[in-house]
Amino acid sequence: MALSTSSNFAKPDDAFRAIVEAHRGLNDEQSADLDAALVLILANHIGDLDVLKEAIALAARRMLDASQQQEQQQQ
C-alpha cells in the first residue's frame, strides 16, 4: 500500500478548513472548477501514478458505498 491513509496533518481540522474556505462564496460550477484544478495540482505534487491510482480507487469505493447505503435506505 503506497497511499498513506494515516493522519498526516498535525492539525487535520486546519487542512479541512482550508479546503472548505476555498469554496466559500463559490457556486457549484465554480467549486467544481476549483476542485478540478486542485486535484491536478495535488496529483502532480504526489507524482506517483500508483499512489494516484490507489487514491482514485479509494475515492471511487466511497462513492460506491454511499450509493449502496442510499439504496438500502430506499428499501
Place this chain on the structure above:
Amino acid sequence: MALTKTQFGYRRHPDQDRVGANTAEHAVVVVGAGPVGLSLAIDLAQRGQAVVLLDDADRIGEGSRAICFSKRSLEFWDRLGIGQRMVDKGVVWSVGKIFHGDSQLYQFNLLPEEGHKRPAFINLQQFYAEAYLVDRVEELPEIDLRWRNKVTGLEPHNDHVVLTIQTPDGPYRLAAQYVIACDGARSSLRQMVGADFAGQVFEDQFLIADVKMTAAFPTERWFWFDPPFHAGRSALLHKQPDDIWRIDLQLNRFADPAVEKLPENVRPRIARMLGHDKFDFEWISLYKFQCRRMNKFIHGRVIFAGDAAHQVSPFGARGANSGLEDAENLAWKLDRVLRGISPEALLESYHIERSAAADENIRESTRSTDFMAPNSRQEARLRKAVLSLARETEFGKRMVNAGRLSTPSIYETPLSTADSDCWRGGPRPGASMPDAPVAGRSGEPMYLTDAFIGAGTGFTLLEFSNGAAPELPEEIATIRIGGKDGLADSAGLAATRYDAEPGTAYLLRPDGYVAARFRHPTRAALDAALARAAGHN
C-alpha cells in the same frame, strides 16, 4: 479539386493468359500501392525477392492525406534510396506551438539536439511520397507493379493463397506463398479473411482542408484550443510544400457533413483563422475518427500492414508512419523465411511487435482526441483546468495534449536478448538505433545511419573499438567506431548516445532495432543473440 499527380497505365500481363491448373505462382504478392505497400515492395526487392504489387486504381491522387513523415520513416526511406528526395521536397520542422484563446501557451521542440542526419519530421503531401516511391519501384526489376488489378477473391491454403484478380481484360488467378495486404483502412482483403476490426468511433467531426496561399508563418505546427476565430473548438495549421497549408478545424458532433464541406461554408471559417481570404482550396474533407485494430495481423499466409491492420486518429502523425514501421519490420523477416534461413515462426514476431505498437499508437491518439473533444462536462472541466494551469506551471504545459507525435515503439519481443551487463543509457534491446555524427576513414563527415546502410541489409554489429576485433558469426556485418580502421567519433556523440566504453557492442537487426548489447561480447553470446533475433528459439 481532386489532384491527379500521376497517371499510370494498365498493362496486360502474361499471367493473365494462364488458365485452370496453370495459375502463375509467386513468392510474394503485395496488395495496395500506397506508401506502405510500395515501401514494403522496395525493401523486399532490395533483399532480392521478386514481388508482385497490385493496385486497384491506376493513379495517385485525391488530396494530400498523410502529410507528416517522421525521422524514423525518413531513416527507413534512406535505406530504400529515396530519403533525400523526400527531404529535399519536404518542409522540415521540429517546433510545435500550442495556443489557448489568443495567446501562446507553450512551444516544444521534437528534436532539440544536433547530430542527426534526419529532422524530427518533414511535411510532404502523400502523393509526392507515393510518386517518389513509384519512381524507385520502376528502377527495380524485381517488382512487377500491376495497376487496375483488383483482388476480388481470396482462397487460403496451408502453404499458399490463390487470389482472383479483376482487370479491364477480365479476371485471372494468381497463387502466392505470402500475400501482404496493404489495402488501407477499408481493406477488402480483411473482409475476405473474415477478420474483425474492432475499436472506438469518435463522434466529433473534423474538417480538414489544404489551402494554397503565400504566407510568412514559420514552418511550425500550430495548434489552438478555443481560438478567437473558432470559439470553443480546436484548430491546427501546418505548412506543406508548394505553398500549401493543412488546416484542421474541429466541428460539432451534429454538423451536417454535406453542408459543412461546401467551399462557401468552409471559406469564411478559414478566412477568420488566417485574417484574409486570399487562398484557394486544394482539398476539403470531413472526418470522424476511428481507433481500431485487427486482433491478429497474420491470418495464415495473409499478413496485414498499415491502415488495413490498424487505424488511428491523425493527431500525432501515427497513421502512415506506423504503417511504414510495419513495412520495415516485416520485410527482413519475410525475406529470411522465404530464403529458408529463419523459421516461419519469425513472422509471429511481426504480429507481436507491431500489434503492441498499434496499441500504443491507438492509446496515444485516443488520449489526444479525447483531450481535444472532451466526452463529458467533467472531462471538459478537467481540460479547462489543465489549460489554465499551463499558463503558469510546467506540469500543466506537459499535460496539454494537442497530439503526441509519432516516435518508434520499443519492442518487448522474443527476438531480444535481455541485458546482462550494466548500462546507464543507450538504446535497450527492442529500441531503434539512435543516429550520431561520425567521420569516415578519410575524415569525411557522415552519420551512423549511413554506416548502417553501408553495412548491408543483414544483421550488423556496432562495436566500439577495443584493440582486437571479436570473432564474428559469418552473417554479421560490422560498423567499428574508433581504432585504426574504424569510424571516428569526433564529437563523442556516438559513445554518449550508446553509453559506450571500449569493447561495447550492439547487435542491430536488419531493421535497425537493437537485438542485444554487450560490454564485451563473446562469440558464444553473439551466436546465441543472433539465433534468438533470427527466430531460432
